[in-house]
Amino acid sequence: MKKYTVKEVAGFAGITIRTLHHYDEIGLLVPSERSETNYRYYSENDLLLLQQILFYKDLGIALNEIKDIIQNPGFDVVGALIQHRETILKRQDHLKALLITIDKTLNNLNNKIMKPEELYEGLPKEFANEYRTEAMEIYGEQSVLQSEKELLKMGKADFEQLKSEQKQINEKLFSLMGEDPASESVQTEIQKHYVVIRKFWGASNQVDPQWEAYAGLGDLYVSDERFTSINGNAQPDFAAFLNAAMKQFVMRKKGG
Amino acid sequence: MKKYTVKEVAGFAGITIRTLHHYDEIGLLVPSERSETNYRYYSENDLLLLQQILFYKDLGIALNEIKDIIQNPGFDVVGALIQHRETILKRQDHLKALLITIDKTLNNLNNKIMKPEELYEGLPKEFANEYRTEAMEIYGEQSVLQSEKELLKMGKADFEQLKSEQKQINEKLFSLMGEDPASESVQTEIQKHYVVIRKFWGASNQVDPQWEAYAGLGDLYVSDERFTSINGNAQPDFAAFLNAAMKQFVMRKKGG
DNA sequence: TCTTGACTCTTACCCTACGTGATGGATTTC
DNA sequence: GAAATCCATCACGTAGGGTAAGAGTCAAGA
Numbered sequence: 157m158k159k160y161t162v163k164e165v166a167g168f169a170g171i172t173i174r175t176l177h178h179y180d181e182i183g184l185l186v187p188s189e190r191s192e193t194n195y196r197y198y199s200e201n202d203l204l205l206l207q208q209i210l211f212y213k214d215l216g217i218a219l220n221e222i223k224d225i226i227q228n229p230g231f232d233v234v235g236a237l238i239q240h241r242e243t244i245l246k247r248q249d250h251l252k253a254l255l256i257t258i259d260k261t262l263n264n265l266n267n268k269i270m271k272p273e274e275l276y277e278g279l280p281k282e283f284a285n286e287y288r289t290e291a292m293e294i295y296g297e298q299s300v301l302q303s304e305k306e307l308l309k310m311g312k313a314d315f316e317q318l319k320s321e322q323k324q325i326n327e328k329l330f331s332l333m334g335e336d337p338a339s340e341s342v343q344t345e346i347q348k349h350y351v352v353i354r355k356f357w358g359a360s361n362q363v364d365p366q367w368e369a370y371a372g373l374g375d376l377y378v379s380d381e382r383f384t385s386i387n388g389n390a391q392p393d394f395a396a397f398l399n400a401a402m403k404q405f406v407m408r409k410k411g412g
Numbered sequence: 413m414k415k416y417t418v419k420e421v422a423g424f425a426g427i428t429i430r431t432l433h434h435y436d437e438i439g440l441l442v443p444s445e446r447s448e449t450n451y452r453y454y455s456e457n458d459l460l461l462l463q464q465i466l467f468y469k470d471l472g473i474a475l476n477e478i479k480d481i482i483q484n485p486g487f488d489v490v491g492a493l494i495q496h497r498e499t500i501l502k503r504q505d506h507l508k509a510l511l512i513t514i515d516k517t518l519n520n521l522n523n524k525i526m527k528p529e530e531l532y533e534g535l536p537k538e539f540a541n542e543y544r545t546e547a548m549e550i551y552g553e554q555s556v557l558q559s560e561k562e563l564l565k566m567g568k569a570d571f572e573q574l575k576s577e578q579k580q581i582n583e584k585l586f587s588l589m590g591e592d593p594a595s596e597s598v599q600t601e602i603q604k605h606y607v608v609i610r611k612f613w614g615a616s617n618q619v620d621p622q623w624e625a626y627a628g629l630g631d632l633y634v635s636d637e638r639f640t641s642i643n644g645n646a647q648p649d650f651a652a653f654l655n656a657a658m659k660q661f662v663m664r665k666k667g668g
Numbered sequence: 669t670c671t672t673g674a675c676t677c678t679t680a681c682c683c684t685a686c687g688t689g690a691t692g693g694a695t696t697t698c
Numbered sequence: 699g700a701a702a703t704c705c706a707t708c709a710c711g712t713a714g715g716g717t718a719a720g721a722g723t724c725a726a727g728a
Contacts, residue, residue, distance in 0.1 A: 163704070173705090178686055193694060194706060215517075216510055219685070234518065241514050248507050251500050254472055258497050261471075262490065419675070429676085434715055449723060450677060475714075 159189060159197035169206055184223050185209060215240065322352045329401070330394055337400035346405045374402035415445060415453035425462055440479050441465060471496065578608045585657070586650055593656035602661045630658035 162173045179185040180196065185206055189197040198206075205226060212222045217240055225233055325348050332342050350370055377384050377395045384395040418429045435441040436452065441462055443452040454462075461482060468478045473496055481489055581604050588598050606626060633640050633651045640651040 161705080172686080174686060174688085177706090182685090191694095195694080196705085214510075215514060237514055237518055241511065241518070244507050244510055244514070248504065248511075251504050251507070254470075254500055255497065255504075258471060258493055258500070262493055262497075417676080428715080430715060430717085433678090434713095438714095447723095451723080452676085 157199055159199060160203070162196050162198075165198050165203065165206065169203075169210060171210070179206075179209070179219075182219065182223070184219055216244070322349075325349050325352060329398065330391075333394055333397050337397060338404045342401050343405060343408075346401045349402075350405060371403060371406045374399035377402075413455055415455060416459070417454075418452050421454050421459065421462065425459075425466060427466070435462075435465070435475075438475065438479075440475055472500070578605075581605050581608060585654065586647075589650055589653050593653060594660045598657050599661060599664075602657045605658075606661065627659060627662045630655035633658075 162176050166173045166176055176185070176196070180187065185202065187196040188199045188202055191197060208226055209222055212225060213219070215237075217225075217236070221236065225236060325345060328345050329342070329349065332345065335342055353370065353373065378392075378399045384391045384398065418432050422429045422432055432441070432452070436443065441458065444455045444458055445453040447453060464482055465478055468481060469475070471493075473481075473492070477492065481492060581601060584601050585598070585605065588601065591598055609626065609629065634648075634655045640647045640654065
């Protein structure tokens, strides 16, 4: 019969040596042999036992219960599993309730703090709510609410990164303003713009590419200078350029 | 300003005094006053803080994170909640996976051990599998499998209780055998019988009242003496009585 | 005023399932 | 024969308190 040292056993079981020591300490898995110098040696049978132990452990069962299960032969495994199943169901309910509470709380904080001050931070503050209202009119209320939900789920760091991406792209596009809206360099940048905008819309969840909405956004840029103004100064040329590039982009996508 | 002792605070907050001590120890909630004799006195403001603490604790947030949240004013509560939300989602996935594994394991054990020896414990053992087969023919395989699943979910204690309920009802009905199957006393007991039988069928999940199946069970009682025999002795009279009462019951229900 | 019972304080060990050293001996490898 | 690994046994730490032990404090009744 082969014998295995702690390191070997820990190796194939994917656990630490300390864990084996611990299981020995609490009498859960006592190695079937000790050398003269007190080294632990595990038999193949010990390995099989360990496999069972780890199986039950993966199910989230406590070690002393596992001890009962594997040490007395007539133990009611089925009963234990069923009971454990119920425990898990209760924990699931608990988590579900937690989620609901958190979402409610987030909604509250959202209505009070998040929307004007964080979510639409990039826009002038007095326009934030107005922007939201308009966006709802244009894209539909559900769409905007969904989008905001997705943004909230992203986490703040990601949101910040997204904003900075958008800023960079806008700057790049602004610098390309003289060129043909249909040129490759402009269209490449517009592609990025499209991706970021879709992320803002939380489009990741939707199958529909929403090209119509993107084209509509181009019109919005032209008709409402707030979206393209820089430091409070309107940029009608930039708006027109963006709109043209965006329309070109959508046309190509729909055509191809 | 009123001051509150540990016992009072623990009282309205629904926590133990030890918990307050602990929160004091770790600096989470230090009472704003100590008497000369070192008694803790909590102000109303302390109570408000405690409320917040318990709110976050209910969300499953760790105490040192709560400490961060309530102690530095500019803390990113929204970010923390969103991150915690994700943690919860992960835990949910984990639990879901556990449930699947447990169910698979139960199914395995079920096919090998559970069915003859536990689930149909009340019947003579040599008939258990036969009973199961017949039940499948009568009610449909899916129905029986679903029913067994429900029984497994019930937990062993509940299952035992259900069996004992059924036994009691059967004894009561047996004692009523001389009476009119349509009498109130018999019908009242049959109503209970119906409820228990439906629980055995796992009918809780189904909208359909399944009166047809219940009526069919009455026929089964008459045609197969095993279902009504007592200590191995056939009771054809009892079977006929039961069947009559059950048919009467179903008729009334369908009529009303 | 004294006593009694209820209350409070600190100290300190208990639980899970190990992690993380410290220290010293054993074994293997060059 | 020395260096590198491996093994062993303490022993303390984690989160969130539970559960005493032993001693001091408070309010109320006799």
